[in-house]
Amino acid sequence: MVQEELLYDELCLSVYNTNRYFHRLYDRVLDQYDLSYLQYMSLLIIHQRDALKMMDIGTVLELSSNTLTPVIDKLVQKGWVLKVQSVTDKRVKVLAMADDKQQLFQKILGEIDDIRDALLQRSGRPLADVLRENQALNHVLESMLAEKEEK
DSSP: HHHHHHHHHHHHHHHHHHHHHHHHHHHHHHHHGGGOOHHHHHHHHHHHHHSHHHHHHHHHOOOOOOHHHHHHHHHHTSSSSEEEESSOOOTTTEEEOOGHHHHHHHHHHHHHHHHHHHHHHHSSSSSHHHHHHHHHHHHHHHHHHHHHHHO
């Protein structure tokens, strides 16, 4: 039993370190554009979808508006994101990437793609396998959290 406890602790530490390593790798690209990892992820979601509300980004990133509001406000302040009226509901503001930042964001995406490609090449494993295993672990953790919240 002691061996399994040690392995479990190693798993938790490994997942924690993996997160830190990803942030550090991405920071090599993002720092030169004065973007944080969370700002980048928000921009990526805005880039991939049209006419998003902030709560849509929060849903994808599983973040509360308290956490996300300062991130989006900073992106607006830096000129990356615009808050525009929705075409379907004039009372609602949606987020869009500024036109003059589109090309720069494409450059950032290319640099991030280089990191991904190098990581996959060095790991020797297909992305689909790594992603599937990670999603399975996340699913188990989410279900455990949901069970705790129901009690």
